[in-house]
Amino acid sequence: MAISAVSDTTLREAPPPRRRRLLEDERWLAFVLLVPTIVLLGMFIAYPFIRGILLSVTSSRVGMPGDFVGLANFHKIFNDGIFRTAVYNTFLYTGVTTVFKLALGLWLAMLLNRNFRGKAFTRAFILLPFIIPTVLSTFAWKWMFDPTFSVLNWLLYHLGLITGRINWLGDPDLAMISIIIVNIWRGVPFFAISLLAGLQTISPELSEAAAIDGAKPWQRFWHITWPLLLPVTMVVVLFSVIQTFADFQIVYVMTGGGPANATHLFATYAYQIGIGTGLLSEGAAISLAMFPVLFLVVIIQLLYIRRVEVR
């Protein structure tokens, strides 16, 4: 007590400088603490967003400001066959990978939720596909899918499943399947580890009690685990949908949008048009075309989180 009394008097003897007094006010302190964040996010998110919208209604190219053209860019891309393919691909890619990532991730999470030797070790290794730079690991996949030197072809051939070579990345449908496989590979660890964290909050006593009452394993999963896990599942799925919908790296490395522009997503096509050919405003329009879907998902997520918080 004596020590604090001393420090009290020393503090009071020297009148606090103006700056210190301002920081004693909760609102000023909050303002000071938030300024760096607001400046950075304003400069590099809010401002580019507005610039993007302005860009998409002009005819700018690299090094040329361009004139106001209204919605001509959007009109042009909606009549562009490649853009339509990209839209279709993006929805297909997001839908298919999300279903597989959820199913496989949940399965893996349930496997990891048991006690076995080397559990911590296994969990650490399982996350590797998610940790390692996606571009770099995607190159390993590209090499595995190589038409001439493919180890997958070797494997399938020696298992007796194929007789000739499969040109994985040369055929539009197979290329799409290959890309989907890589995305699932990258996303399963994220789903598994997040869902595992959710599973660990569910008391095993609930399942045990149901088992005593005669509930079968499948019934226990469907009536106990699944509903209790649903909040976590929802958030994980929505996060993953946003990331997958706006994905760029896997397609850029695996196919570059080819063969013959058949595997483009929004982002890769926007890159090809905006940066590759320098049609800045058209590229910005393609990027912005993602916005309505992303906006919808974000709204769902916000509403959902609020509802969970209120409960």
Added chain:
Amino acid sequence: MFFYVPMALFLLFLLFPFYWMVITSVRPDGELYRPWNSSNYNPFWTWKPTWDHVRYLFEETLFASWLWNTTFIALASTAISLVCGVFAGYALSRLNFPFAGSLGTGIFITYLVPQTLLFIPLAEIIRNYRLGDTPWSLILTYPTFLIPFCTWLMMGYFKAVPKELEECARIDGASRWQAMLYIVIPVAIPGILSAGIFAFTLSWNEFIYALVFLSSPEQKTVPVGVTSELIRGDVFYWGPLMAGALLGSIPVAIAYSFFVEHYVAGLTGSVKG
């Protein structure tokens, strides 16, 4: 049976590409480019391991500079994001001020903005600020996706610190600023570690901004350098490519292995909401 078989299959599926990376990067070219259907070809092992590909990376390419660039950019942007995220998280979770709620929601929304939505206008802005082709173009833009995550995570940790702890310090004469710096923030150090390791891996892995904002080979980061400098037209140098992929992954894997628990806490905290 129903445990070990699926578990083994999962591990095989998830880890095989890394094995393939390792084996390719030490395999001589003569073995590498043997068609998959040629006879007595064993793709899974090599008896003549070589360091040629690694040597090529360091002697013939700028790989060492890419590694340094990536490390510097990742550390700097992580540091900026941590400072901003800790401050913002503290303000949003423990202080009362007007518009706190809507500001929190705003930051959460920026958390969900993917880089691919804004990269074209951002490239123009970077050019206008004369930041193009410098590490600062990335050090200043990476925080846009790191700060929201750090803030979000730190809010969770700060909320768990009891108010009494801070009030005691203030009764003993500490200012608000001191109470925050010396009482609340130290309690939340596990959260800072989690946010830091997560932010570090995210900025190490970032690709599209680095691809668009950097143009000269000596400025590039590992993911971009490997993508653009190890491929000549249609020719892929698979040995050096895989060696580069492997060596570019090792630093982040090491950082991760030291902080696995913190990383998992960050990952699950980031989606918990």
